Amino acid sequence: AQSVAQPEDQVNVAEGNPLTVKCTYSVSGNPYLFWYVQYPNRGLQFLLKYITGDNLVKGSYGFEAEFNKSQTSFHLKKPSALVSDSALYFCAVRDTGGAAGNKLTFGGGTRVLVKP
Amino acid sequence: EAGVAQSPRYKIIEKRQSVAFWCNPISGHATLYWYQQILGQGPKLLIQFQNNGVVDDSQLPKDRFSAERLKGVDSTLKIQPAKLEDSAVYLCASSSRSNIRDKAFFGQGTRLTVV
Numbered sequence: 001a002q003s004v005a006q007p008e009d010q011v012n013v014a015e016g017n018p019l020t021v022k023c024t025y026s027v028s029g030n031p032y033l034f035w036y037v038q039y040p041n042r043g044l045q046f047l048l049k050y051i052t053g054d055n056l057v058k059g060s061y062g063f064e065a066e067f068n069k070s071q072t073s074f075h076l077k078k079p080s081a082l083v084s085d086s087a088l089y090f091c092a093v094r095d096t097g098g099a100a101g102n103k104l105t106f107g108g109g110t111r112v113l114v115k116p
Numbered sequence: 117e118a119g120v121a122q123s124p125r126y127k128i129i130e131k132r133q134s135v136a137f138w139c140n141p142i143s144g145h146a147t148l149y150w151y152q153q154i155l156g157q158g159p160k161l162l163i164q165f166q167n168n169g170v171v172d173d174s175q176l177p178k179d180r181f182s183a184e185r186l187k188g189v190d191s192t193l194k195i196q197p198a199k200l201e202d203s204a205v206y207l208c209a210s211s212s213r214s215n216i217r218d219k220a221f222f223g224q225g226t227r228l229t230v231v
Contacts, residue, residue, distance in 0.1 A: 006158075032217060043120070043207060043222035044159070051217050090158055103172050104149065104209075104220055106158035 002027045002095040004107035012113045019081040021110045023074045023091030032094040033074040034104070035065055039087050047089075050074060061085070081114045088112075118142065120223035122208050128229045134196035137226045141189070141210030147171075148185055149220060150193050151207040159207055165191065198230045 003026045013019050025031055032051055036044040048059025055067040065076045074091060091107040121140040129135050141148050146167050151159035162181065163173040167188035176183070180199070185191040195202055205227050209220040 004158075034219060036222075041224070043224045044209075046219045046221070049217075049219055103161060103164065105161070106151075108158045109156075 002031075002093055002103070002105050004091050004093050004105055006089075006091055006107035006110045008110050009108075010111040010113065012115065013081050015083050015114050015116050016080050019076075019078040019085065019112065019114070021076040021089050021091075021112060023076065023107060024072050025074060025091070025093045026072065027093060027095040029096040031072075031074075032096065033065075033067065034092040034094075035059065035063070035074075035076050036090045036092060036106075037087050038090065038109075044090060047076070081112075083114050083116055086112055086114045120208055120210055120221050122206075122223035122226055124226055125224065126227050126229075128231060129198055131200055131230050132197040134194065135198055135228065136192050136194045137206050137208075137228075139191045139193070139208030139223060141191070141208070142212075142221055145210035145212050145221075146188070147211045147218075147220075148191050149207075149209040149211075150183055150191070151209065153205045153207055153225070155204070162193070195228075198228075200230050203228055203230045 005024045034049045035047040038044050048057050050057045050067045058064045088109050090109050123138050148165045150162045153159045162176045163183045164171045165185040168185045183193045205225040207225045209222045211218040211220045
């Protein structure tokens with residue numbers, strides 16, 4: 001069965017400092033990986049995805065993520081965090097193998113707090 | 117393009133009552149998902165439709181939850197009878213095809229409180 005782990009419940013960072021949100025996954029086939037962000041009382045908004053190709057994926061709002069197959073990780077990064085980046089971040093995976101089909105599985109989420 | 121529409125935004129019911137949520141996906145989107153998001157947790161897939169057929173409902177508590185997608189467009193999710201532990205945000209999402217590369221678009225969710 002496919003699964004996603006986000007080991008940190010919360011990440012605190014000062015504004016202007018680099019931000020990293022960790023994600024590891026487990027699938028039977030090849031993974032399609034996604035990052036979503038959730039602001040209070042809002043639905044999930046898509047940030048970026050990895051399908052194939054370059055391991056470094058660039059997305060919305062200056063975010064990027066690096067796919068590492070050997071470590072089964074897909075960490076989200078931003079070189080210089082803004083206070084407005086404070087939100088809940090979710091990593092998600094689709095498994096191209098097995099019977100999982102189109103199922104999109106989410107991690108437990110990481111709350112990011114950027115302090116001025 | 118218009119986003120995924122959900123209603124109501126908020127609902128408070130007593131335990132053992134029934135409740136229904138409605139979702140209108142983005143026009144032309146064949147795949148529709150219902151997720152349950154309990155406070156402090158990630159979204160958990162309840163059911164996934166491809167057009168009006170069910171693709172995955174392995175985590176749907178079928179003794180109390182039901183869902184349908186008439187004519188492959190709008191969908192309703194029903195809980196009967198509700199339990200306290202059903203308090204959560206219910207998110208509807210849609211994606212354009214069965215292509216698993218496609219991202220899912222989410223609605224704002226329905227926040228259910230069972231008292």
